[in-house]
Amino acid sequence: MTILIKGGTVVGPTGPYPADVLVDGETIAAIFAPGRGPEGPEVIDAGGKYVIPGAIDGHTHMQMPFGGTEASDTFDTGTRAAAIGGTTTIIDFAIQRYGEVVQDGLAAWHAKTADQCHIDYGFHMIVGGVDDDSLKAMDQLVASEGITSFKLFMAYPGVFYSDDGQILRAMQKARDNGALIMMHAENGPAIDVLVKQALERGETDPVFHGLTRPQELEAEATSRAIWLASVAADCPLYIVHLSASKALEQVKAARDLGRNVFAETCPQYLYLTLEDQLGAPGFEGAKWVCSTPLRSKHENHRADLWQGLRTNDLSVVSTDHCPFCMKDQKEMGLGDFSKIPNGIGSVEHRVDLLYQGVVDGKLSLARWVETIATTPARMFGMYPKKGIIAPGSDADIVLYDPAGRTRISVETHHMNMDYSAWEGWEIDGKVDTVLSRGEVIASGGTYTGRAGRGKYVPRGLSDYLI
Numbered sequence: 001m002t003i004l005i006k007g008g009t010v011v012g013p014t015g016p017y018p019a020d021v022l023v024d025g026e027t028i029a030a031i032f033a034p035g036r037g038p039e040g041p042e043v044i045d046a047g048g049k050y051v052i053p054g055a056i057d058g059h060t061h062m063q064m065p066f067g068g069t070e071a072s073d074t075f076d077t078g079t080r081a082a083a084i085g086g087t088t089t090i091i092d093f094a095i096q097r098y099g100e101v102v103q104d105g106l107a108a109w110h111a112k113t114a115d116q117c118h119i120d121y122g123f124h125m126i127v128g129g130v131d132d133d134s135l136k137a138m139d140q141l142v143a144s145e146g147i148t149s150f151k152l153f154m155a156y157p158g159v160f161y162s163d164d165g166q167i168l169r170a171m172q173k174a175r176d177n178g179a180l181i182m183m184h185a186e187n188g189p190a191i192d193v194l195v196k197q198a199l200e201r202g203e204t205d206p207v208f209h210g211l212t213r214p215q216e217l218e219a220e221a222t223s224r225a226i227w228l229a230s231v232a233a234d235c236p237l238y239i240v241h242l243s244a245s246k247a248l249e250q251v252k253a254a255r256d257l258g259r260n261v262f263a264e265t266c267p268q269y270l271y272l273t274l275e276d277q278l279g280a281p282g283f284e285g286a287k288w289v290c291s292t293p294l295r296s297k298h299e300n301h302r303a304d305l306w307q308g309l310r311t312n313d314l315s316v317v318s319t320d321h322c323p324f325c326m327k328d329q330k331e332m333g334l335g336d337f338s339k340i341p342n343g344i345g346s347v348e349h350r351v352d353l354l355y356q357g358v359v360d361g362k363l364s365l366a367r368w369v370e371t372i373a374t375t376p377a378r379m380f381g382m383y384p385k386k387g388i389i390a391p392g393s394d395a396d397i398v399l400y401d402p403a404g405r406t407r408i409s410v411e412t413h414h415m416n417m418d419y420s421a422w423e424g425w426e427i428d429g430k431v432d433t434v435l436s437r438g439e440v441i442a443s444g445g446t447y448t449g450r451a452g453r454g455k456y457v458p459r460g461l462s463d464y465l466i
């Protein structure tokens with residue numbers, strides 16, 4: 001079946017231009033000057049709309065086990081919500097726990113996703129135990145499984161934590177096989193001391209989650225990761241969920257030296273704060289407990305992060321979607337903030353929340369598309385199959401209506417959460433139509449996709465490395 005998307009403004013990483021887009025089957029067949037496309041195919045009127053590549057969320061945790069519970073979105077509910085919000089590919093984190101065989105961890109994630117996803121998906125691999133076997137497994141995953149990025153943790157001692165020697169070994173391996181090391185950069189052992197001291201003082205409210213994870217411990221870990229990567233012959237390094245000005249300074253300094261250092265931030269750090277959300281009265285703040293934590297509005301974090309997005313010191317915006325309900329899940333931390341499951345759910349709202357940055361004059365249209373679609377595709381080895389409107393690419397396309405309006409609420413969202421971290425937020429724009437591999441799966445508020453239509457995307461190496 002062929003579809004002509006007619007009369008819209010195509011937006012790519014080089015900026016907006018008027019064009020008609022011809023979709024043939026699952027791929028984009030051609031791009032025409034306005035009105036020059038063929039007669040005959042089904043037409044979607046894109047007049048007044050932006051035609052952008054389907055967004056790619058490079059950081060999600062669907063149904064992830066954490067702290068005795070499991071993230072509340074399944075691959076079914078989470079990828080459906082993502083699709084409705086204009087995201088047509090996610091990269092989730094498969095997990096190898098300490099003592100487990102890496103390939104068994106990966107197989108578990110393939111089992112969880114089989115016949116469940118509404119959109120295409122790939123995996124990063126969390127390496128929870130760096131040893132001879134898991135290092136060998138990294139080679140196999142890069143060579144044969146389409147997994148080219150590995151996440152390590154400088155936080156969470158006793159869970160996912162790797163010490164500096166383990167990190168260095170994994171980095172040396174990645175330098176050899178071309179993979180990207182993704183880092184949760186917070187100094188976990190130091191944070192654990194602060195958490196224990198706070199609890200001993202009777203400081204149990206959610207806000208202390210943020211106050212016991214000061215930005216210095218994110219900046220220190222970020223810096224240490226950058227230096228370790230330097231020792232590993234400039235192993236490519238990608239800092240996940242960067243939240244703080246001082247951490248950004250470390251990334252900026254490395255990038256100014258031409259190093260293979262990249263970073264992402266997330267919508268929550270661009271908009272929400274320690275005082276206004278995490279510090280909400282009573283237990284309310286639990287809704288915004290995530291790591292890295294929300295930062296103080298009295299410092300310059302949000303403005304610095306927006307600037308970092310403009311200057312490319314921050315390359316990508318992902319969600320770190322890791323939803324937990326208040327009831328029975330976040331409530332596990334009543335009376336002890338350290339027991340609140342860490343995570344915020346935003347997979348449905350990232351395209352809108354970043355578009356608001358365009359409306360507010362903080363990002364260009366081109367940079368909006370780059371940070372939510374094109375760069376993640378290139379960073380994680382899915383380009384040009386994903387992340388661009390170009391002949392031969394998958395027809396993952398979103399029609400975005402700048403005259404529309406989106407109001408975010410638990411009453412209307414599609415994520416499996418009993419609250420919204422963005423309750424009442426209004427966006428000056430709206431996702432109008434979503435195509436995934438040539439199939440219209442959402443249009444004008446009606447969803448027509450289905451679980452199981454999403455396919456696993458084996459990934460190549462990052463485009464950004466020489």
Ligand SMILES: [Zn+2]
Nearest residue numbers: 059061320322
């Ligand atoms: Zn995460």
